Amino acid sequence: MEALELYQRVARAIKEGHFDGLHDLTPVKPKYFNWVTDIFEPLNVEQYPNDNALLWKYNQQQEVYTFEQISSLSNQFLNLLRKYGIAQHDKIFIQLPLVPPNWYGYLACIKAGIVIIPASTSLETRDLEFRFESVFPQVALADSAxxxxxxAAERTVGGRIKLKIITDGTRKGWVSINQIQLESKNATGAKTRPDDDLFYFFTSGTTGMPKIVVHTHYGYPTGHLTTTSWVGVQRGDLHYNISQPGWAKFSWSSFFAPWNVGATILGYHCDRFVPKEQLQTIQDLKVNTFCSPPTSLRMLIQEDLESYNFSLRECVAAGEPLNPEIIEVWKKATGILIRDGYGQTEATALVVNLPGQKVKFGSMGKPTFMYDVLIADDNGQEVQTLEEGNICLRHHRDLVTGVFKTYLTDPERNASVFKFGLYYTGDKAYKDEEGYLWFVGRDDDVIKASDFRVGPFEVESILLEHPKVLETAVVASPHVLRTNAIKAFVVLASGTEASEALAKELFHYSEAHLSRYKIPRIIEFTEALPKTISGKIRRVELRAHEALSKQQKEVRTNEYFHDKY
Structure with a gap:
């Protein structure tokens, strides 16, 4: 099947709500492939030049870009790169807030065959030094901050970036992005091969130093057809994804998923996350499809949702497992069911709840059409139904999937995840009798207590159902008799104060809803949970602090113990 036909087939399936036929698709890698010249331009720019591609908002400022306009800007940007000697396979380091150059910059680099290295604005100089020592770029694109x-990182590492482009103001040694206005609005695309490197994502490092995930020109955009079908986005929709540039989730749902079918992207740039302002924007701009991490949803459901008049058709959540309590509150207030999904920086949407299909609250859903997902043991053998195991993918490098190409310069890690003809995701789950997958936790996060294995997600989900709990993270706490006890770090809802009485209330609540061996034996109230700059809870950091605390026999402020600790 030709690439463009494949994309059009998926778009039809979404519009018609019939996804079964997608499992029969057998994409074949073409000899050459460039997503911009082969998909974006013929699908969107040539057929629908005046349709809106991007709606950008910041405070009271709004800018709208049609597909023709965003394409012209990307060609001008590409011509500027080439004027300064930047060539195919060179690397660009992009560190920008949520501003329009992200979108036309991505388009230009894909079309030129330049490898994109996204970076969050939260990264500091020391983080950039690590990245530059790992992969040194020929181009940098950034704002003044x-x-x-x-x-500073360039000086420390001792390299020299060939071209540095600044998006606001002026700076010595930097070229203003305004120079693109002098360039032609037409540009020829590079002849890129399907397995050429396209993205270098530095992971958020929940369990150690960031890994460099390499994605390719064909596998990654085409893999995101699973993301497109999961979101249920269609041409003419306004799609909003809460994500900052610099992370894979931005490329997922703020770039490829909507533009794979010609939808409009909402880029809502704000200085800080204010739930009321978010909800007002979703209402006023008439957002149709919405994607959010559970962290943001927990804040949104604290508001009076029923007072808003939304135009939403589809809502999905990604980043961490979605707790059933959020689904219930959102559905009751808006009438829209939030559908959970599972994927990784190393892939695209792997397991999802599709639009219009049966949803089991708390389940990740079923495998998407491009992936052969199984639950396997450590020796590569598929386990029985309802038995916990590793989430794995049958992996054949010659077949088209969105699985990453390699961890750059890390053969040992590659060998640890690609084995037995499988890709090991590093996550644990089990499959029920109907084929739905249920997340247990990261392999490193699973707690071994009194000879039982406990996934933190189930315990956290129960605690989050309590109205006084805003956020929680469950980890192992060293215990003389149990090996480990289950400990819950709890962030309380606004207006609630920590106390021994409240801790006992949460202990009793857990006892009423969990098996005995899953009950938290320690609760510590805290103001905030440590997170990666992409918003994922760093349980590894909590475990380390807890191990040191118990070694020193320290009892912290607002730490309370179960009667049967």
Whole structure:
């Protein structure tokens, strides 16, 4: 099947709500493939030049870009790169807030065959030094605040970035992005091969130093057809994804998923996350499809949702497992069911609840059409139904999937995840009799207590159902008799104060809803949970602090113990 026909087939399936036929698709890698010249331009720019591609908002400012306009800007950007000697296979380091150059910059680099290295604006100079020592770029694209960090890291590492482009103001050694206005609005695309490197994602590092995930020109955009079908986005929709540039989730749902079918992307740039302002924007701009991490949803459901008049048709959540309590509150207030999904920086949407299909609250859903997902033991053998195991993918490098190409310069890690003809995701789950998958936790996060294995997600989900709990993270706490006890770090809802009485209330609540061996034996109230800059809870950090605390026999402020600790 030709690439463009494949994309059109998926778009039809979404519009018609019939996904069964997608499992029969057998994409074949073409000899050459460039997503911009082969998909984006013929699908969107040539057929629908005046349709809106991007709606960008910041405070009271709004800018709208049609497909023709965003394409012209990307060609001008590409011509500027080539004027300064930047060539195919060179690497660009992008550290920008949520501003329009992200979108036309991505388009230009894909079309030119330039490898994109996204970076969050939260990264500091020391983080950039690690990245530059790992992969040194030929180009940097940044705003003035991040240009300072880039210059400092460049000096420390001792390299020289060939071209540095600044998006606001002026800076010595940097070229203003306004120079693109002098360039032609037409540009020829590079002849890229399907397995050429496209993205280098540095993971958020929940369990150690960031890994460099390499994605390719064909596998990654085409893999995101699973993301497109999961979101249920269609041409003419306004799609909003809460994600900052610099992370894979931005490329997922703020770039490929909507533009794979010609939808409009909402880029809502704000200085800080204010739930009321988010909800007001979703209402006023008439957002149709919405994607959010559970962290943001927990804040949104604290508001009076029923007072808003939304135009939403589809809502999905990604980043961490979605707790059933969020689904219930959102559905009751808006009438829209939030559908959970599971994927990784190393892939695209792997397991999802599709639009219009049966949803089991708490389940990740079923495998998407491009992936052969199984639950396997450590020796590569598929386990029985309802038995916990590793989430794995049958992996054949010659077949088209969105699985990453390699961890750059890390053969040992590659060998640890690609084995027995499988890709090991590092996550645990089990499959029920109907084929639905249920997340247990990261392999490193699973707690071994009194000879039982306990996934933190189930315990956290129960605690989050309590109205006084806003966020929680469950980890292992060293215990003389149990090996480990289950400990819950709890962030309380606004207006609630920590106390021994409340801790006992949560202990009793857990006893009423969990098996005895899953009950938290320690509760510590805290103001905030440590997170990666992409918003994922760093349980590894909590475990380390807890191990040191118990070694020193320390009892912390607002730490309470179960009667049967």
């Amino acid at each position: 991040n240009a300072i960090k880039i210059d």
